Amino acid sequence: MAEPDIAGLTIVAHPLVQHRLTRLRDRTTPPERFRAELRAVATLVGAAALADLPLAPLAIETPVAAMESPVLGCAPPVVVPVLRAGLAMAEGLLDLLPEAAVAHLGLYRDPQTLEAIEYYFKAPADIAARPVLMVDPMLATGNSAVAALDRLKAAGARDLRFVCLLAARPGVAAVRAAHPDVAIWTAGLDAELNAHSYIVPGLGDAGDRAFGTEHS
Numbered sequence: 001m002a003e004p005d006i007a008g009l010t011i012v013a014h015p016l017v018q019h020r021l022t023r024l025r026d027r028t029t030p031p032e033r034f035r036a037e038l039r040a041v042a043t044l045v046g047a048a049a050l051a052d053l054p055l056a057p058l059a060i061e062t063p064v065a066a067m068e069s070p071v072l073g074c075a076p077p078v079v080v081p082v083l084r085a086g087l088a089m090a091e092g093l094l095d096l097l098p099e100a101a102v103a104h105l106g107l108y109r110d111p112q113t114l115e116a117i118e119y120y121f122k123a124p125a126d127i128a129a130r131p132v133l134m135v136d137p138m139l140a141t142g143n144s145a146v147a148a149l150d151r152l153k154a155a156g157a158r159d160l161r162f163v164c165l166l167a168a169r170p171g172v173a174a175v176r177a178a179h180p181d182v183a184i185w186t187a188g189l190d191a192e193l194n195a196h197s198y199i200v201p202g203l204g205d206a207g208d209r210a211f212g213t214e215h216s
């Protein structure tokens with residue numbers, strides 16, 4: 001289904017991404033499969049989010065001849081999983097970019113107030129000089145993503161991108177309003193949130209589904 005353009009939001013329509021998103025939405029997908037799908041879809045969506053990284057020529061020799069061949073022309077990126085659910089996505093990004101650094105950001109959404117509560121942060125000292133890719137599967141109210149981006153900017157991050165799996169319109173609007181410089185990539189966009197601010201139809205609680213802590 002075609003979605004209208006929203007400034008700063010890219011929905012990755014690749015058939016493999018959409019196929020995997022359906023598996024992730026399916027309530028019968030067990031945690032081990034959920035983590036594997038999340039890792040794979042993060043690789044595909046992450047590659048789209050990094051498509052504008054600069055290249056620089058490197059002089060090498062193939063077994064046949066000398067040549068100049070392109071390599072990344074920037075410092076290795078920093079991948080930032082927003083815990084917990086971002087962890088499986090970070091594995092997918094590290095498949096693409098083994099030389100990336102990882103900054104861990106622990107946040108949970110208070111179920112009553114929906115406020116993002118930070119409990120851990122550790123980032124490389126040179127984060128200001130590196131492209132930063134924040135990963136979190138769910139963008140619902142946007143409170144967590146806005147708080148996470150606030151934290152990363154306070155630590156010096158400048159070149160920031162956000163890769164998620166499933167975004168809801170209110171969350172996209174909140175992130176774009178607070179951080180208009182941060183582009184968002186997603187596999188899917190759902191229209192609304194329910195009374196508990198879960199994405200509808202969504203996929204449930206991504207952290208619980210990934211790590212088998214789902215309660216009935």
Ligand SMILES: O=P(O)(O)OC[C@H]1O[C@H](OP(=O)(O)OP(=O)(O)O)[C@H](O)[C@@H]1O
Pocket residue numbers: 082083084085086107108109110114116136137138139140141142143144145171197205206207208
């Ligand atoms: O846009 P929001 O309304 O802030 O909701 C999205 C947040 O909720 C989930 O995390 P959660 O708080 O469930 O933590 P968890 O990953 O530890 O389960 C998700 O991974 C996001 O971080």
Ligand SMILES: O=c1cc[nH]c(=O)[nH]1
Pocket residue numbers: 138140197198199200202203204205206207
């Ligand atoms: O639908 C939602 C909303 C927030 N967090 C999730 O994991 N799922």
Ligand SMILES: [Mg+2]
Pocket residue numbers: 085205206207208
């Ligand atoms: Mg959760």
